[in-house]
Amino acid sequence: MRAKPRYQELKEMIVRQISSGRLKPHDRVPSENELVESAGVSRMTANRALRELTDEGYVERVAGLGTFVADPKAASHLLEVKSIAAEIESRGHRHTARVISLKKEPADADQARALDLARRTPVFRVLLVHFENGLPIQLEDRSILPEFAPEFLLQDFTLVTPSEYLSDIAPLQEAEHVVRATRAPAEVREALDMERDEPCLLVVRRTWARGRPVTYGRLYHPGSRFELTGHFAPPGVRPTAPQPGLEQKP
Amino acid sequence: MRAKPRYQELKEMIVRQISSGRLKPHDRVPSENELVESAGVSRMTANRALRELTDEGYVERVAGLGTFVADPKAASHLLEVKSIAAEIESRGHRHTARVISLKKEPADADQARALDLARRTPVFRVLLVHFENGLPIQLEDRSILPEFAPEFLLQDFTLVTPSEYLSDIAPLQEAEHVVRATRAPAEVREALDMERDEPCLLVVRRTWARGRPVTYGRLYHPGSRFELTGHFAPPGVRPTAPQPGLEQKP
DNA sequence: TGGTCTAGGCTGTATATACAACCTCCCGGA
DNA sequence: TCCGGGAGGTTGTATATACAGCCTAGACCA
Known part of the structure; x- marks a missing residue:
């Protein structure tokens, strides 16, 4: 064959x-x-x-x-590789971002487990807040294997989000997600301007390349200002898409 | 044909x-x-x-x-059509359910909007709690178009979950989901034995058949005892799925 | 001019046939 | 006893053929 x-x-x-x-x-x-x-x-x-x-x-x-x-x-599918900036802009809103920190640092226990590394192996890590029309909508805490994206620390993530940058250098990846409702840690609450005890939607995301995990991200969203939506058309339901704006052909 | x-x-x-x-x-x-x-x-x-x-x-x-x-x-794809009972059992745990109410009632504003009906059109509605090893894990509030499942009120939903029953009578449907972190309403908190101010993961789900919405469900999960997980492999990445266990709770 | 009908291209499905590659199990020979 | 080599079942792929159903453009007719 x-x-x-x-x-x-x-x-x-x-x-x-x-x-x-x-x-x-x-x-x-x-x-x-x-x-x-x-x-x-x-x-x-x-x-x-x-x-x-x-x-x-x-x-x-x-x-x-x-x-x-x-x-x-x-x-695009729920939780698919899609940048939050694109989503915000597709709603006709303005996306901005503020980088809180961007550096190389030794992996903590959580990162080491998620990325399948020994503790204290150096990883790249960025912390940044995404704003929709000036309102903080996501705190992104992302770690990357340095050999996967050597130029990572040189990027300006106020212009290109980490997801966009990473999907540029490796378009097709596998991803794993875990979605939880949590209480936000104090520093997250502060960065997102959340009330005390306001529920927080946490999306933990890992992506793979060449059979090993290469990025690990924790995305915190204020419960009162964010929701995940998605449409799923299973096997065989080909015509699909009841969804409000159905698109037509030119 | x-x-x-x-x-x-x-x-x-x-x-x-x-x-x-x-x-x-x-x-x-x-x-x-x-x-x-x-x-x-x-x-x-x-x-x-x-x-x-x-x-x-x-x-x-x-x-x-x-x-x-x-x-x-x-x-399982995140949020795919899958019964919570099957999920619990696939973890090797025991699933039980308690029906709180099961009756025909006029649609309220929320249901009417979701199912595209006039207000006060009669719909079937079931409220039930799912338990994993005796711990309440989901409150399911589900409404169904009567003509879609005429026998709905006759089912024993402690034996077969509504999702399973519905997917039996129409296996392949389209679905729309919205995931939010919320504060649970008092009655939900009580049914799920949740603490005050404990974050709550809410999945709102609509399914379609023959081009119209036929079921509408609100699934409440205690944030401390539940998470959604999923794996996504984009087009072309066929072999897929490392997926080591990232399944435990804080 | 304006409406109707049809020819032809396209996708969607179904069948019969063929060969390659893989896996298990059993049998026979050393 | 141990090892090697098929036999037979199973999936994976490829082809030729056929017909149904959808859509458009253009021919045709009133």
């Missing part, structure tokens, strides 16, 4: 064209029959490639019409 | 067997050839059904060996 299945090669070829920008959202992707011609595969193989790309959110297909590059937003 | 594709019927049949418990984790699922015999489909159709169930995390396949029901945790 081939090293890579042909439907997989087809998928990767198309994804390359999308992520390189040669194919833009709403552009037409070659039809199954065109792929049969150009790639020399059977139509069922082309169909599988395009169908899986549909499931993965890269393209949308309309029977009778064709296959089109999907709008990036359609691909 | 058939109302439902045959591969879809096959998938639903197998999912029903899994979610009803007739097939347990690690049990063997009928092979492609057995499905060819028993369901009267071609092997490619059986292959597609099983392959998609693999992608969706319901089953795992090993070439040369067979197809097996996946370990539930591997299947």
